[in-house]
Amino acid sequence: MTLDSVKHAEQTPETELPWAELGLKENEYAQIREILGRRPTGAELAMYSVMWSEHCSYKSSKVHLKQFGDKAPASDAMLVGIGEQAGVVDVGQGYAVTFKVESHNHPSYVEPYQGAATGIGGIVRDIIAMGARPVAVMDPLRFGAADHPDTKRVLPGVVAGIGGYGNCLGLPNIGGEVVFDDCYQGNPLVNALCVGVMKHEDIHLAKAAGVGNKVILYGARTGGDGIGGASILASETFDSSKPSKRPAVQVGDPFQEKLLIECTLEAFAEDLVVGIQDLGAAGLSCATSELASNGTGGMRVELDDVPLRDSTLSPEEILMSESQERMCAVVEPGKVDKFLAICEKWDVIATVIGEVTDGDRLEIFWHGEQIVDVPPRTVAHDGPVYERPMARPEWLDALQADDASKLARAADGDELRGQVLKLVASPNQADKSWITSQYDRFVLGNTVLSQPEDSGMIRIDDETGLGVAISTDGNGRYAKLDPYQGAQLALAESYRNVAATGAKPLAITDCLNFPSPEDPAGMWQFAEACKGLADGCLELGTPVTGGNVSLYNQTGDAAIHPTPVVGVLGVIDDVARRTPMAFAEEGQLLYLLGDTREEFGGSAWSDVIHGHLGGQPPAVDLERERLLGEILISASRDGMIDAAHDLSDGGLIQAVVESCLKGGHGARLVLPDGLDATTFLFSESQGRAVVAVPRSEELRFTDMCGARGLPATRIGVVDGDAVELQGQFSLPLSELRSVWEATIPALFG
Template sequence: MMNDTVEQAQANPDLEQPYASLGLKDDEYARIKEILGRRPTDAELAMYSVMWSEHCSYKSSKTHLRYFGKTTTEEMASKILAGIGENAGVVDVGNGHAVTFRVESHNHPSYVEPHQGAATGVGGIVRDIMAMGARPIAVMDQLRFGPADAPDTQRVLPGVVDGIGGYGNCLGLPNIGGETVFDESYAGNPLVNALCVGTLKVEDLKLAFASGLGNKVMLFGSRTGLDGIGGVSVLASDTFEEGAERKLPAVQVGDPFAEKVLIECCLDLYRAGVVVGIQDLGGAGLSCATSELAASGDGGMSVNLDAVPLRAENMTAAEILSSESQERMCAVVKPENVEKFKEICAHWDVPCAEIGEVTDGKHLVITHHGEVVVDAPAHTIANEGPEYQRPYARPEWQDDVQVYTPVARPEDLKQALLDMVSSPALCSRAFITEQYDRYVRGNTVQAKDADAGVLRIDEETGRGVAVSADCSGRYTYLDPNTGARLALAEAYRNVAATGAMPIAVTNCLNFGSPENPDVMWQFKEAVHGLADGCHELAIPVSGGNVSFYNQTGDVPILPTPVVGVLGVIEDVHHAIGTRVAAGQELIALGETFDEFGGSIWQQISGGGLNGLPPQVDLKNEEKLAKLLNSQAVEGGLIAAAHDVSEGGLAQTLVEMAITSRVGLDVDVTRVHEDAFVALFSESASRMVIAVDPSNAEKVIALAGEAGIPAVSLGTTTAGETVNLGAVQVGLEEISTAWRETLPNMFGHAVGANSVVE
């Protein structure tokens, strides 16, 4: 196929171009012509369109994202080795070790083709971690679907779970946790947020930049094909209409075995010291990798597309540059190291090609079939996309939804308890998580039924990390600022429950269309809530991702700012788990209030979504973290801990009983005189801990000294009854109710792949 060259663009300046169909506005197209001094070529138009898309340029969000920088102190920033703007955040965790982690969305592709959309979401986030010079060591996933019984959820959920499990299991990466949420707002627009964690030595950190005149540009990994053209960069910048599930060509196709080999190849290249700069090829493909490497370096770049290994015939320059074929990386290498680079790639049987070099000036010049098809300032492609000051305003309906309608009080507390634990919101996720390998590589300390995933990163010292990611879209809908703070609080508390001390935050901000002032107000408020909360906790944001246009037609999803928290524990042998043993005393930490706005009880009882979410004082979360961390490091008095969040104290106690196979003899009214409030309120900053009875008074005193309200609830037993004081139920009966919901709903779709306990 013929290319549109720079020479032709100069000779034929008035040629009509399909810029609107590529997502560019009139003024954006005019700006491109102003930059170039002519109309763009087809290849240039493709590059600018994907790099200036919402997904790649953050054009609607960056004006608000700067608030993270304004609220980050020097002390907070000193903990970050690589932060916002890099492929992933990197945090110094001590003793020469660094950890990198990031969470990214792959929402729209996962609706179009659930298996490949989710699988390539995992592959993409893993390559982000690889690009920092790290070995990926674990993944997590944050999933949100429409109602569990909706026909389309029956299509999307099994495919997404199979894609995540299939790709991650083949990579040999443990899946150490996540969330699965069902809500009407996600019908037709599921959220698939993938998180990856990696480790590296501090001195091995790699960044995405092309420097050194004459250094070579090496493309390695899978061959480039037609899959994924217009994929994440375009799909993630548009809304879904009826029939969008037929957009199959835009979804990338993943090969986890190719990525597994690519991981080992990258690590060998790093060890050999032959990489100057590196960038993964994800959204926007070569357009992104070449322009960002060049823009971040100290020169320009020349690229010859004839050298790119292809797996499709007659690809145009625009197609080669826009392809989002998976399992590819781009590196900058000194000329004297090229042969060594090629040798290492050959050892791993990874295709490798020298496609260009670093040049003088600031231009990215790309040729195809001997003709120049791109000649543009690299920084204008990568860094000078438009920045919109989108209108935002507090929605007119916000006051109305914050008017609380008191929830119905059940006459039968036992039935209410069974309804809660068996609801899709709170039931066991074993049906999903058992399809993932949680312990491959041998360094997983906690995953199943844990508040946070815990990994050993140093086998000699036992140093480890804990990771959790959380969010309630229901809370955020009622009050976006508080909702984001509550997401931070829960992820922070989950990490704290393991005995780890939280040290860094990442995020994935999922919202509707930025062209809707209501949505932009939600976004701004959530960003400010999260940034201010991190400032109060003195915990830095190391990076994040924004996903807009999550809506079907003009109906946006619940605002969903997923917050991930990373914590460090000195010795994983002292990590605190959630499992209890018979004969231990249970102590409730924190205060319980009558707070049901946005709660799960409000949802399953038909109370709608109204009121205010639970209020949160992040200093109380910090007190809990310091108490648990001190016990993990030096005390050893706490045998187990489990946070209290969605579903309230009842859910926490039931999960401890079921997963540990013990009975309970407790009285929940010791935390609140109203049994219903005591059972199901979702007040923040609470936790249940288990201790030996001989240590109970000492632990309660320690909590008091730390400013944490503490009360003994009762004990665990060797019996078969879960006695909560206000309600009693058989252990087997409630276990069955908790475990059988998802298998009954989705067992037919996954079949033999599922393992249900």
């Protein structure tokens, strides 16, 4: 094999290279030539192609993501923000929490088990690279129609991959979502979140500082799986005419990852690491260029020293491989032996592959030849930036004008009863235990709340009870109707879910799942969602700590609904004071907090009962969300409520049914004055929650709501073994449970 060395590249400017096949545009290839002052070598071309991919470079989204920094609210809690491998927030008592959500959408469609499994593995490595011990994972998921044959292929594989990898790591899966919609048929969304805990002094960053410091690659051997995997898969639309991407999907080994976690944390504890980088998308291309770019000098790497699973790999393939369970550490020469000894103790392969230099170049050698000589920042950070054409979709006016409030209402109590049963049994509202039972939710012994609670909650400190709550939410139907409001509604719901458990929301992470950026309508949706989320975070005081953008989620002309998924993290001083969702005691008084209006645009009722999507999504009032959150947190802390459940998909009746089934007690509801039964039961007005108040606390609770200006309407009592709307219908819990639990097993069991 003849290698394209740097010297040879200088001497042969006319040589054609396969830049287009690697996903680069003509202008991008020209930009690379301009940066280098010559044509690139094959290895350099490989590095630029993966690092300048949409997935790694954010070249179409950077100009819009800047708002998250420009509009960031002041926050005493923020310790590490956007730009690092994961954000870090202060949660008190010397503890810091790092959390992040990322996508593994395209690989999970091609190979559901490995795509989802390695999505978990990748996000866990981001967390340990910050210096934290991972303590929990979550999985916001979107699939096509629940009864579609291909959903029966994709969903079981994805769920098995998440459960198999996470369970083997010994990490509880404490929350997430499962949503079905036709728009995700060819592009399921597999987002993965991990949260980790550390002390403030244990925070580590990705940088290669200190001339002479050694670069150590440790973990699994590098193989042919995942060559250009996430970086290429996530940077183009699917098209049946293109070759199979199956070889590009990474293959995970959770047992190797578990060893990697323990090895890394021990190296941190021994103060052996100057800088560290996980090998995820773009593999060694990313790790070497980002470490060098973030450091104070250059880097020299000997590619021959990289441990391989396949000796036939070319240097380009080694640089592009996204083989899993690998990390890169920068270590002082005097500490290398101790670092390698710790790796040997944990049976982790570790090799010195390079060192930090006093130059400003990333230089890589193979078989004695120099094959890479680049300014590292041009690879890692200074790639192309596009201001893509944007245009409000032509179809949006007609869609918004198709008002859902004009849909037919139930004529009588019997019809209402039937609609409640149909809603509760629909795939999106039905019990997800068939899925979540495949995940270990309680391993490590610190899980306080998990599915189907509004938020997952983890205890951080055994003595004080300090804990954190995390929720992820996103409603693509709302965002299709109005992406600006849709992003704020995702933020509001996740914020509300955290507050409903008694935790104070602190910060967010996001996974922005959108169609092709080359479609002006899709780009407009993305820009509007970014603006909405940035404006919302500023108003709520919850800074964005980091996240992920996933574009090209469409097959041909079939695009997904814009789906911004927002994860909110909150802190609770004592998890013993948490508020669960279950109505657990007869005689508790049920109060509806907030205002209910005729808001059905994008609602579960309009979808399930009428097969309709149109109109305006529910109005957003973030000041009301903040007030509701403060009331829920205060009531939880002071023992004024026994249960709380936020109102979102399916409205009041869905929340009441879920809380009744969870607690094993029924509820007698009374229709408030001024509301018709359909609006009362199914409206998805925001800024609302239903709470169960002990009779002894009713006056204190209502006085607090009144003094703060939050509407609180008594709507019933926990009682009996049925959900009853007085004068309209009664539904035995046994009947509700039967239809609620039957749907998902019937589809996938």
